[in-house]
Amino acid sequence: MDIRVDTVRKEFSLYPALNDVSLEVKSSELIALLGPSGSGKTTLLRLIAGLELPTAGRIFFGDEDASGKTVQERNVGFVFQAYALFRNMTVLDNISFGLKVRPRSTRPPNAEIRRRAMELLDLVQLTGLEKRFPQQLSGGQRQRVALARALAIEPRVLLLDEPFGALDAQVRKELRKWLREIHDRTGHTTVFVTHDQEEALELADRLVVMSQGKIEQVGTPDEVYDRPNSPFVFSFIGESSSIPVAVENRELWSGGRAIGLPAPADAPGEATLFFRPHDVELVEDGVGAALAGVVAASRRVGGTRRVELEVGGNPNRVEIDLPFDHPAGERTRIAFRPKRWRVFPGKV
Amino acid sequence: MKPSVIPGFGLTFGYTILYLSLLVLIPIAGLFLKAATTPWPQIVRIATAPRTINALEISFGSSLIAALVNVLFGVIVAWVLVRYKFPGRRILDAIVDLPFALPTAVAGIALSTLYAPKGWIGSLFSDKGPLWQWWHAQTWLPFGLEQFSLNFKIAYTPTGIVIALIFVGLPFIVRTVQPVLEEFEQELEEAAATLGANRWQTIAKVILPRLTPALLTGFALAFARAVGEYGSVIFIAGNLPNISEIAPVLIVIKLEEFDQAGAAVIAGIMLIISFAMLLVVNLIQAWARRRFGNV
Numbered sequence: 288m289d290i291r292v293d294t295v296r297k298e299f300s301l302y303p304a305l306n307d308v309s310l311e312v313k314s315s316e317l318i319a320l321l322g323p324s325g326s327g328k329t330t331l332l333r334l335i336a337g338l339e340l341p342t343a344g345r346i347f348f349g350d351e352d353a354s355g356k357t358v359q360e361r362n363v364g365f366v367f368q369a370y371a372l373f374r375n376m377t378v379l380d381n382i383s384f385g386l387k388v389r390p391r392s393t394r395p396p397n398a399e400i401r402r403r404a405m406e407l408l409d410l411v412q413l414t415g416l417e418k419r420f421p422q423q424l425s426g427g428q429r430q431r432v433a434l435a436r437a438l439a440i441e442p443r444v445l446l447l448d449e450p451f452g453a454l455d456a457q458v459r460k461e462l463r464k465w466l467r468e469i470h471d472r473t474g475h476t477t478v479f480v481t482h483d484q485e486e487a488l489e490l491a492d493r494l495v496v497m498s499q500g501k502i503e504q505v506g507t508p509d510e511v512y513d514r515p516n517s518p519f520v521f522s523f524i525g526e527s528s529s530i531p532v533a534v535e536n537r538e539l540w541s542g543g544r545a546i547g548l549p550a551p552a553d554a555p556g557e558a559t560l561f562f563r564p565h566d567v568e569l570v571e572d573g574v575g576a577a578l579a580g581v582v583a584a585s586r587r588v589g590g591t592r593r594v595e596l597e598v599g600g601n602p603n604r605v606e607i608d609l610p611f612d613h614p615a616g617e618r619t620r621i622a623f624r625p626k627r628w629r630v631f632p633g634k635v
Numbered sequence: 636m637k638p639s640v641i642p643g644f645g646l647t648f649g650y651t652i653l654y655l656s657l658l659v660l661i662p663i664a665g666l667f668l669k670a671a672t673t674p675w676p677q678i679v680r681i682a683t684a685p686r687t688i689n690a691l692e693i694s695f696g697s698s699l700i701a702a703l704v705n706v707l708f709g710v711i712v713a714w715v716l717v718r719y720k721f722p723g724r725r726i727l728d729a730i731v732d733l734p735f736a737l738p739t740a741v742a743g744i745a746l747s748t749l750y751a752p753k754g755w756i757g758s759l760f761s762d763k764g765p766l767w768q769w770w771h772a773q774t775w776l777p778f779g780l781e782q783f784s785l786n787f788k789i790a791y792t793p794t795g796i797v798i799a800l801i802f803v804g805l806p807f808i809v810r811t812v813q814p815v816l817e818e819f820e821q822e823l824e825e826a827a828a829t830l831g832a833n834r835w836q837t838i839a840k841v842i843l844p845r846l847t848p849a850l851l852t853g854f855a856l857a858f859a860r861a862v863g864e865y866g867s868v869i870f871i872a873g874n875l876p877n878i879s880e881i882a883p884v885l886i887v888i889k890l891e892e893f894d895q896a897g898a899a900v901i902a903g904i905m906l907i908i909s910f911a912m913l914l915v916v917n918l919i920q921a922w923a924r925r926r927f928g929n930v
């Protein structure tokens with residue numbers, strides 16, 4: 288089931304949480320809404336679910352306009368960050384809840400409900416825990432129960448609101464992989480919200496980067512990572528360094544020196560150069576055009592050494608990564624050229 | 636005792652014991668000692684006297700009914716106070732506490748005035764009163780039902796006792812349920828809604844089970860309060876022996892007759908029954924806590 292969000296706007300007491308957002312989610316796609324807090328990602332998810340109603344705009348499930356439908360009618364599976372399991376029910380009762388509350392005409396017989404719930408319990412790898420109560424489970428197990436419960440109603444779309452936000456790093460990684468497997472097996476159109484970019488990059492077919500109630504960029508993880516379309520996306524996704532530059536004669540200049548990078552567009556003036564700290568090549572200082580700076584600080588981070596450079600008296604330091612045993616780590620002055628970069632006009 | 640990082644255990648514990656002893660344990664022990672000086676056959680005679688048994692039945696029966704009624708309406712009041720924002724909510728919230736603060740005798744007089752056969756509400760139910768006339772004007776009633784007349788006395792009957800006890804017990808339910816409702820995670824209701832549950836199913840299967848422990852506590856408090864209530868009941872009950880005479884009234888009557896042994900025995904029986912009932916409620920709660928965790 289594909290989802291189409293058509294110029295949706297949501298205002299909470301006059302302050303717009305979402306500003307005319309449009310988005311298309313393809314059938315069977317796993318898509319991530321990524322953004323800092325307050326970017327409107329959770330609001331968008333809740334609007335799709337019907338837990339909030341838009342101030343303006345429409346939401347389509349397939350060809351059907353779902354905007355006027357209640358949560359119950361939309362038939363979506365929703366997973367909350369804090370699990371939201373029913374504590375007074377066993378795991379099995381939690382999973383079968385959605386089937387048990389159906390009106391008699393569409394409710395499967397009890398034996399069938401039980402069989403389906405047990406099947407889902409198998410799917411989420413919690414076989415044998417059906418008689419436990421939620422508070423007897425670990426956080427990761429609870430979130431699996433929550434997912435099984437959402438899948439039990441055979442939802443048209445699956446929506447997850449920071450599903451792994453409350454879990455510790457190890458469990459997070461496991462569940463991430465596992466969610467991908469489940470998605471590949473069941474093929475539900477899935478939208479999940481996260482502020483963890485690593486999670487989004489690893490898990491999603493496509494990313495939707497949001498900021499201040501607007502969509503900044505939509506694309507595959509590679510597209511968004513390699514070709515960010517705005518300074519916000521560049522600095523929000525992955526590590527980034529930036530330095531003010533000038534565009535002149537189809538070249539980039541810093542501190543009165545050409546730095547050996549061609550300007551992408553011939554629009555003279557101030558601009559900002561963005562690159563990834565690990566995407567640089569070192570050059571001999573004084574040989575050829577490059578960015579050169581004085582080492583201000585350096586620290587070892589796992590397998591790499593992160594070096595902070597002061598380039599041309601610029602107050603903001605620039606960070607680059609070196610292999611931790613690279614001889615340049617000992618020097619006081621380093622010259623480098625970004626291998627991949629983006630230039631955005633104006634000062635950022 | 637494991638050593639604790641919080642200092643002052645000795646002091647606070649000693650104070651607790653002293654305080655409880657002076658105010659609760661010693662008076663109750665004295666009561667049982669007094670009752671124990673009575674010869675055994677006399678105890679049995681007092682305890683099995685029809686008037687005693689009737690008074691105990693009326694006391695515990697009407698307390699039970701009042702507490703149950705309060706559970707229902709207390710939840711509705713707490714729900715309205717927590718879930719809806721409306722003008723005057725704070726005033727309504729404050730009114731709930733009035734039964735705590737009002738001298739119960741004042742409440743009793745007010746209630747008996749209202750519910751007496753000539754009172755504003757009591758007169759509605761009187762013989763040939765408005766309700767009676769409305770009932771008899773109904774032509775759709777199936778055969779025989781029109782015989783069932785709608786006149787009954789409220790004040791000076793056990794019904795009046797129940798009304799007074801509902802009055803004094805209401806705040807207990809509201810005040811125990813209110814904080815639980817306030818802390819209730821909205822996500823649980825949203826989860827139920829996404830799973831297709833309608834409003835009633837959500838209330839019955841998700842919200843009410845969470846309220847149960849608080850409801851039990853509130854029920855126990857309201858019930859205990861009702862069993863011991865005296866001031867408001869004596870005005871509305873009429874205090875007819877065997878019909879509308881509650882046990883506390885019987886105790887006072889015994890005392891006025893200088894029958895201290897009789898009073899002590901009845902009081903002892905009341906204490907034992909109350910204690911047993913509160914114990915049962917506590918056991919149910921402990922069971923629920925074990926089963927559902929700290930709900």
